[in-house]
Amino acid sequence: MLLGLLLSRADSTTAERVVAYVEPFGTLFVNAIRMTVIPLVVSLIIVGIAGADAARVARMGARALVVALGFLCLSAIAGVLIAPAILSRLSIDASAAASLRARATVALASSAPDATRRVPTVMQWLTDLVPANPVRAAADGAMLPLIVFAIAFGLALLSVNEEQREIVVRFFRGVADAMLRIVRWVLVLAPLGVFALTLPLVARLGVVAVGALASYVGLVALTTTLFVLLVVYPAAAILGRVSLVSFARAVFPAQAVAFSSRTSLAALPALIEGAQRRLGMPPESSGFLLPLASALFRVGAAMGLIVGAAFVARLYGGYLTSAQLLTVTATAILTSFSIPGIPGGSIVAMVPVLASVGLPAEGIGILLGIDTIPDAFRTTANVTGQMAAAVIAEPRHG
Numbered sequence: 001m002l003l004g005l006l007l008s009r010a011d012s013t014t015a016e017r018v019v020a021y022v023e024p025f026g027t028l029f030v031n032a033i034r035m036t037v038i039p040l041v042v043s044l045i046i047v048g049i050a051g052a053d054a055a056r057v058a059r060m061g062a063r064a065l066v067v068a069l070g071f072l073c074l075s076a077i078a079g080v081l082i083a084p085a086i087l088s089r090l091s092i093d094a095s096a097a098a099s100l101r102a103r104a105t106v107a108l109a110s111s112a113p114d115a116t117r118r119v120p121t122v123m124q125w126l127t128d129l130v131p132a133n134p135v136r137a138a139a140d141g142a143m144l145p146l147i148v149f150a151i152a153f154g155l156a157l158l159s160v161n162e163e164q165r166e167i168v169v170r171f172f173r174g175v176a177d178a179m180l181r182i183v184r185w186v187l188v189l190a191p192l193g194v195f196a197l198t199l200p201l202v203a204r205l206g207v208v209a210v211g212a213l214a215s216y217v218g219l220v221a222l223t224t225t226l227f228v229l230l231v232v233y234p235a236a237a238i239l240g241r242v243s244l245v246s247f248a249r250a251v252f253p254a255q256a257v258a259f260s261s262r263t264s265l266a267a268l269p270a271l272i273e274g275a276q277r278r279l280g281m282p283p284e285s286s287g288f289l290l291p292l293a294s295a296l297f298r299v300g301a302a303m304g305l306i307v308g309a310a311f312v313a314r315l316y317g318g319y320l321t322s323a324q325l326l327t328v329t330a331t332a333i334l335t336s337f338s339i340p341g342i343p344g345g346s347i348v349a350m351v352p353v354l355a356s357v358g359l360p361a362e363g364i365g366i367l368l369g370i371d372t373i374p375d376a377f378r379t380t381a382n383v384t385g386q387m388a389a390a391v392i393a394e395p396r397h398g
Contacts, residue, residue: 004202029193043176044287049154064393079306220374240391250278293386300381305332312363
């Protein structure tokens with residue numbers, strides 16, 4: 001970050017030349033992790049279900065859903081309590097707000113021209129859960145439909161002849177072990193990968209977050225960090241019955257990947273690796289719970305959506321009423337389940353949240369240009385919550 005700041009103040013030609021050399025190594029690092037995600041997730045889910053009994057899988061899934069909903073509600077409440085209180089004290093120059101609103105439509109058109117068309121309806125989200133072609137879903141990186149297929153495949157194996165089932169389970173267990181081996185190789189290079197991801201980001205942004213936008217960036221960073229430290233970590237230690245230090249060490253590699261890459265999918269292999277090696281979570285539990293949590297559960301996104309909506313309302317000259325805050329909270333929690341685990345995925349989900357209280361969708365154009373830093377904090381909170389939910393839901397710990 002320090003080198004990136006120095007480059008941001010240097011000659012633009014020099015900065016771009018350095019970034020051009022460094023940036024590909026960051027892309028290679030993320031791609032090396034992401035190439036293991038699909039085979040690893042499918043294999044672990046199949047092994048986890050086929051190697052256990054259906055009742056145990058159902059119990060773990062139910063516990064994970066309850067824990068996830070609890071975390072989501074708590075994060076939403078924290079966002080509602082903190083964001084409006086801080087924003088009410090924020091003095092925003094009228095001309096600066098008008099300038100930001102004027103640029104919003106242009107930013108939205110140039111950076112996310114089809115954002116509103118990409119937001120799935122409830123019925124579309126439900127119908128997309130069952131993939132017509134699992135191979136196509138894997139190629140498209142559609143994790144949730146792929147997980148549904150893997151769960152169905154694993155459950156079907158439970159009714160297959162034991163000898164035949166064991167052959168299939170051994171095959172997928174070998175695939176999962178090989179993918180985890182690749183992940184361990186890649187994580188050895190994590191310091192270099194994070195460096196190559198962070199330097200170009202800071203070099204391009206520089207000190208761009210000024211004035212009102214700096215308040216938004218700081219507010220998202222503050223709320224997500226406080227929630228993780230004061231709620232998620234203690235909950236994992238107390239309800240999951242693990243050492244706080246052990247949990248922190250287990251989740252840290254995934255946090256580093258999440259913060260630098262801004263994608264929870266890329267952090268998933270590191271989550272699984274940390275859960276198994278650091279916390280001793282059985283493969284059948286971590287292989288089922290963590291992919292499920294990664295596909296569905298985004299505690300940082302729910303909070304970030306509420307903060308973003310409150311900030312947009314402030315820039316458009318108003319405040320969210322109590323009724324509007326309740327509407328935003330409910331919409332943010334429900335919408336968070338459909339957010340893709342990719343960089344900037346929360347921005348797409350911001351459209352229905354703004355629409356639920358009558359705020360213009362163009363408001364996301366204000367946030368697009370500076371969303372990189374808040375997205376890094378939201379994604380880090382997401383993977384921390386996913387690890388905590390899995391630890392709490394795993395019967396051995398809970």
